[in-house]
Amino acid sequence: MAVATMVVLATGNAAVAFADDLSAKEIYERAAPATVRIIGKTGAGTGFIYDADKGLIVTNAHVVLDEPSLRVGVQDRAPVAARLLGIDPCEDLAVLTFSNPQPDLKALKFGDSKKVSFADNVTALGYPESIEAQGAQKPVFTTGAVQNPDVKDSTPDPDLPRYPETIQHSATLNPGNSGGPLLNGKAEVVGINTLSGVGDVQGQYYAISSDHVRPLLEQLAAGDVKNDPGWLLTTVQNPQLADYFAEEDAAKVAATQKEFKDQDGMVVTYSRTNSPAYKAKLGPGDVITGLKGTAVTSYADVCDVLQSAAPGETLPVDGMYSPLNANGKDMKAGEAWTTDLVVDKGK
CATH class of the missing domain: 2.30.42.10 (PDZ domain)
Incomplete structure (x- = not known):
């Protein structure tokens, strides 16, 4: 394990690294195999596997809402068919799975978002639109610092739902990153990246806190459809x-x-x-x-x-x-x- 030097925060948006933090390369190597590209008929986004045995993937609802067909690409593998299990557009969350079982899947572990602090190092993984579309590819990563670990009732744009608990950070996100993981220094998921410079949040990036997400996943994986009039x-x-x-x-x-x-x-x-x-x-x-x-x-x-x-x-x-x-x-x-x-x- 690489040992990071302790950084003392003075002013600005400098990140704080802790002695037991993994390096950016180690975080990427752990997280990339579980970070997936989600491809629909009208758009694409990111998700991540959180249960390897069941092949369960979580992403943003706006990535998959009303897509007539879905495919999922796992790192270097060719995209395969996937199906939506449950969705809640007002929470902007959805759970899907592979249409057919896939071998040797890797999963990411959720971390405790309430332990996230100002200026903590964070890493975002995803498949932004800037990378080559379709085919075999790897996710890309960006790093940054936590700017606000506990943003309550965020309503950044009139076309988006209200987000009860989010983490504001400076790890750059672009269209296509939606639904991807925000990781702490231990490569644990502390948020689902959702907002990248929309409405009044230009140049700021937001992830739905993992502590808010986790209690909702069981029902979504069981097939719940909530707050979706169609x-x-x-x-x-x-x-x-x-x-x-x-x-x-x-x-x-x-x-x-x-x-x-x-x-x-x-x-x-x-x-x-x-x-x-x-x-x-x-x-x-x-x-x-x-x-x-x-x-x-x-x-x-x-x-x-x-x-x-x-x-x-x-x-x-x-x-x-x-x-x-x-x-x-x-x-x-x-x-x-x-x-x-x-x-x-x-x-």
Whole structure:
């Protein structure tokens, strides 16, 4: 074992190394075989194996949500089919497994995130988009220091859920790193990397604390689906709103944002066939303004209502038609509508 020199923290973001910390190379060698690349039809991200015997992988929900097919690549191995076991978009967590058993898997051990302190050394592993897509490859790593070990109720962007417990750190993350491990000096997972410079957190990086994650994994691995009505939502004034619709709808997107310049809400960009949202006749272009009598102006607002609802509860939904789905006859842009959303009972 390499012995690190003790560093005395003075000012700034310098990291503190402890005498029993592993070197960055040792941390990487331990963690890389268990850090996986998750490949969907519309995007890719990172995850890690936390139970080698059962082949269980944890990642962010936003990496796998509504992906019609998934593959997982383990270090130098070719990607193989995987299946989603359980998901909770409001916790931004999901558990998946290999469609067929895989030999000689390695797993990462969870550490105690409450023991993480300011300026501790941390290492992030993942598969950022900058590396060559597809095929056999290895994860990359970055190192940094803990800037805040216990960030409570973070809501960094209106398109993201509320994160109850996160670690803010300076180990650089990029798109594609989501779902990967944040490791302490013993190569233990103290967080799941989730946020990389979005909204008001430009240049800052956040991981969901391991102590928050661990109690949720058993139910997700058992097949629980929570807080997932089967929709994709984004804020009506999202600058990237046009990316969710066909190119020929660009004028309608611009008209929608102009129509709702003084009205906050969440735009439905997709509803999964036979999901609660689909059964409530919610579809692309619908602008949701209220849920269970509560105004919703962000995804965190939506999650606050969903997380407090009982399984099977009926939630009244208020909204308005937009230029994206108004037909000028029975559906006019700006016209109000109501419907009922029945909360999924889970698995």
